[in-house]
Amino acid sequence: MATLTLTGVKKAFGATQVLHGVDLAVADGEMVVIVGASGCGKSTLLRIVAGLETPSEGQVRIDGRDVTPLEPADRDIAMVFQNYALYPHMTVFDNMAYGLKIRGLPKPEIRRRVEEGAALLGIQELLARKPRQLSGGQRQRVAMGRAIVREPKLFLFDEPLSNLDAKLRVQMRAEIRRLQKRLGVTSLFVTHDQVEAMTLGDRLVVMHQGHAVQVASPMEIWSRPANTYVAGFIGSPAMNFLPAVLVDGGGAARLAGGGAPIRFVDGPRAGGEGRAVTLGIRPEHLEVGGPDALPVVVDLVEPLGSESVLHGRLADDTALVARLPGAAALTEGMRLAIAPEALHVFDAATGARIDPAGG
Amino acid sequence: MDAATTRRRRLRGAAWAHAVLAIGVLIFFLPIWITLVGSTHDTATIGRGDVPLLPGGEAIANYTAAWNAGGGRYRSAPAGLMLGNSLLMAVLIAGGKIAISLISAYAVVFFRFPGRMLAFWTIFLTLMLPVEVRIIPTFQVMVDLSLVNTMAGLTIPLIASATATLLFRQFFLTIPDEYVEAAKIDGAGPLRFFRDVVLPLSVTNIAALFVILFIYGWNQYLWPLLIVNDRGLETIVVGLAKMIGSGDTQNEWNVIMATAVLALVPPVFVVVAMQRWFVKGLTETEK
Numbered sequence: 001m002a003t004l005t006l007t008g009v010k011k012a013f014g015a016t017q018v019l020h021g022v023d024l025a026v027a028d029g030e031m032v033v034i035v036g037a038s039g040c041g042k043s044t045l046l047r048i049v050a051g052l053e054t055p056s057e058g059q060v061r062i063d064g065r066d067v068t069p070l071e072p073a074d075r076d077i078a079m080v081f082q083n084y085a086l087y088p089h090m091t092v093f094d095n096m097a098y099g100l101k102i103r104g105l106p107k108p109e110i111r112r113r114v115e116e117g118a119a120l121l122g123i124q125e126l127l128a129r130k131p132r133q134l135s136g137g138q139r140q141r142v143a144m145g146r147a148i149v150r151e152p153k154l155f156l157f158d159e160p161l162s163n164l165d166a167k168l169r170v171q172m173r174a175e176i177r178r179l180q181k182r183l184g185v186t187s188l189f190v191t192h193d194q195v196e197a198m199t200l201g202d203r204l205v206v207m208h209q210g211h212a213v214q215v216a217s218p219m220e221i222w223s224r225p226a227n228t229y230v231a232g233f234i235g236s237p238a239m240n241f242l243p244a245v246l247v248d249g250g251g252a253a254r255l256a257g258g259g260a261p262i263r264f265v266d267g268p269r270a271g272g273e274g275r276a277v278t279l280g281i282r283p284e285h286l287e288v289g290g291p292d293a294l295p296v297v298v299d300l301v302e303p304l305g306s307e308s309v310l311h312g313r314l315a316d317d318t319a320l321v322a323r324l325p326g327a328a329a330l331t332e333g334m335r336l337a338i339a340p341e342a343l344h345v346f347d348a349a350t351g352a353r354i355d356p357a358g359g
Numbered sequence: 360m361d362a363a364t365t366r367r368r369r370l371r372g373a374a375w376a377h378a379v380l381a382i383g384v385l386i387f388f389l390p391i392w393i394t395l396v397g398s399t400h401d402t403a404t405i406g407r408g409d410v411p412l413l414p415g416g417e418a419i420a421n422y423t424a425a426w427n428a429g430g431g432r433y434r435s436a437p438a439g440l441m442l443g444n445s446l447l448m449a450v451l452i453a454g455g456k457i458a459i460s461l462i463s464a465y466a467v468v469f470f471r472f473p474g475r476m477l478a479f480w481t482i483f484l485t486l487m488l489p490v491e492v493r494i495i496p497t498f499q500v501m502v503d504l505s506l507v508n509t510m511a512g513l514t515i516p517l518i519a520s521a522t523a524t525l526l527f528r529q530f531f532l533t534i535p536d537e538y539v540e541a542a543k544i545d546g547a548g549p550l551r552f553f554r555d556v557v558l559p560l561s562v563t564n565i566a567a568l569f570v571i572l573f574i575y576g577w578n579q580y581l582w583p584l585l586i587v588n589d590r591g592l593e594t595i596v597v598g599l600a601k602m603i604g605s606g607d608t609q610n611e612w613n614v615i616m617a618t619a620v621l622a623l624v625p626p627v628f629v630v631v632a633m634q635r636w637f638v639k640g641l642t643e644t645e646k
Contacts, residue, residue, distance in 0.1 A: 085540065
């Protein structure tokens with residue numbers, strides 16, 4: 001059991017700065033998910049923790065011990081790779097036992113650990129097989145097993161679910177979470193899938209262009225995104241962004257497309273009259289009708305059974321996506337109202353969240 | 360068109376194909392057959408000039424003579440000895456080439472050291488310098504090292520090989536980086552990784568290369584001819600050529616042909632024994 005601390009981790013490949021100083025503290029037994037679009041530096045960050053890359057600057061500490069100069073093998077970590085990286089010529093047993101064998105553990109101890117790990121994952125019958133005789137899900141389990149038998153201080157997962165089909169992915173996701181909780185091993189999980197991130201993590205690190213933009217619990221990130229990038233990345237379909245200006249001394253906003261001002265129920269925003277802002281509203285927080293509803297031209301309705309996703313445009317051509325319960329009746333012109341308590345306000349220039357002044 | 364016509368056409372097509380194949384087989388097999396038959400007659404029968412097409416009764420005598428005493432104008436070394444020399448040479452060349460190529464390809468692919476690409480291109484360049492081109496300087500070096508008339512002198516210059524290095528390099532490049540990283544996390548050092556992962560994955564490639572390089576080594580002619588004049592080190596390919604005299608001497612064709620047949624056996628055996636691996640290594644990648 002261990003803690004992981006990153007301080008000011010930077011990485012440059014030649015002239016390209018990939019990480020701009022990442023700080024992160026992972027508590028003992030915590031599962032932290034690093035999420036971001038491809039190229040945001042999330043995999044590099046994980047590889048730095050693993051010791052497969054050296055940071056240009058900054059420190060990695062496991063349990064308070066500085067491991068930055070150490071080799072991967074000396075860091076007491078285990079990693080599950082995207083393609084599993086099972087040695088194709090070794091049996092499942094040998095794959096799981098290889099790291100232990102190199103460490104010079106006695107044979108009976110290796111056998112005991114591998115069998116325990118296999119039992120935990122339900123792969124006892126597969127121990128004599130070669131990786132190519134396994135299905136994707138089974139390989140995934142073996143890769144997990146290889147990590148577990150090492151009894152490491154830290155689990156690292158590098159998009160381990162991305163090669164599985166959708167159904168298996170959901171199943172393995174739950175299984176990884178259950179296992180991690182049961183073993184209580186501090187874990188770092190990298191993914192580009194925001195649903196995976198939301199369901200797996202105790203906390204999320206949202207990365208964007210080499211910065212850790214927001215580090216918080218999934219619900220915190222969902223309900224109070226730090227900026228428009230996080231707001232747009234987490235949640236599906238993505239949040240709608242509407243350009244607006246503050247009116248009424250910051251107590252309300254008027255959309256660029258016109259219409260009645262929308263009053264903030266949680267208090268006025270600083271900056272006063274005329275400040276350019278971006279209003280964020282999630283598709284599920286739009287509803288049909290209401291007194292101040294906005295006229296919407298509907299382009300497309302995607303019926304999903306329990307709900308419908310509606311793609312439309314406002315009067316000034318701003319795209320708007322709404323998630324409405326049931327099978328929404330498609331009408332050319334329809335009026336959608338914004339739930340004011342679910343409104344997010346961001347600065348139009350920087351994209352940073354604006355919270356109520358003094359609230 | 361009715362079914363019978365179609366059938367007839369198909370049969371005619373098949374007959375044609377078989378006829379062409381049969382001619383091909385005859386063309387390839389006839390010389391070998393003549394050699395085989397020739398090795399079973401006495402000198403006089405062959406010396407008359409007509410080529411017998413049916414085996415005679417002197418097989419045992421001819422093969423015993425070839426094996427124990429050699430023959431021909433030049434009184435070659437016994438075939439048994441020459442076969443042994445050839446076998447040792449071919450195995451040393453194939454084994455040496457594979458060992459050196461494996462190690463150098465491993466270094467070039469998996470390590471980052473200064474001059475890595477220079478080393479690779481230097482190896483690559485030697486592709487353009489086969490033994491025949493560098494034969495005089497190589498001979499000089501062997502003389503200076505007093506390696507003339509030794510097995511080392513016979514094999515070492517033939518061992519340096521760019522072809523095998525290139526082949527292994529290409530294969531190593533297909534080994535995913537993730538194996539290397541998994542091994543690093545497992546704590547396997549470079550030599551351990553080489554032994555436990557790279558070598559087992561290369562087995563089929565090694566086998567295929569062994570077949571090719573064994574034949575290459577076995578068929579060496581010019582270099583052994585130059586570097587060896589001790590008859591105790593003579594290889595069978597060179598010895599066989601030396602047995603055939605020119606001018607008005609009477610060649611002992613029966614013994615020569617028996618020796619030729621003996622010279623065929625080891626390469627054929629290697630190909631047949633390793634055929635399965637050979638095909639696998641050329642067509643299949645384990646992944």
